[in-house]
Amino acid sequence: MMRIIGGLWGAWFFYWWLASLGVHKPARTESRGSRAVHMGLLAAAFLLLFSPLFKFGYLGTRVIPESRALECAGVGMTCAGLLFAVWARVHLGRFWSGEVQIKQGHRLIESGPYSFVRNPIYTGFLLAIVGSALTLGEARGALIIAATLTAFARKIKMEETMLGSEFGAEFAEYKRRTKALIPFVY
Secondary structure, three states: OHHHHHHHHHHHHHHHHHHOOOOOOEEEEOOHHHHHHHHHHHHHHHHHHHOHHHOOOHHHOEOOOOOHHHHHHHHHHHHHHHHHHHHHHHHHHHHOOOOOEEEOOOOOOOOHHHHOEOOHHHHHHHHHHHHHHHHHOEOHHHHHHHHHHHHHHHHHHHHHHHHHHHHHHHHHHHHHHOEOOOOOOO
């Protein structure tokens, strides 16, 4: 099942790269150092998920019982999360960026998946990571989820500060109506 997980993530990364071509130019952006921290945390999560180096010792200990049903549920969660992130990415269009940025001509997007949560790409990505960790079933899954949550919590704070300064009361009202990452929860 981990081969299926790898294929899903590979297809998603290819789409993500392809979709990044032709986005609007930035008006403001985060520093390279800040971007490196975020990318480093996500790279660590993927190394933990896919590298055989971490299959041994405590990190490789199975903590979720082997079950075809649980593995299938994990694959389903991964697929659903990646599709949700793609929907959000398509909806965002040329305003998307992998970096914390305000684009030239930027506008606040509040429709589609952005009507459920303010950060639906991260919501989908996180669901996919949890599904992947469930399929893996090993102790390292907790570190994978923790690294991803840390990266997104940090990035959400930076993005929301930038969006608040750019859109003021409009963003404050949107923030009041919607949760940051998990609908109805957080």
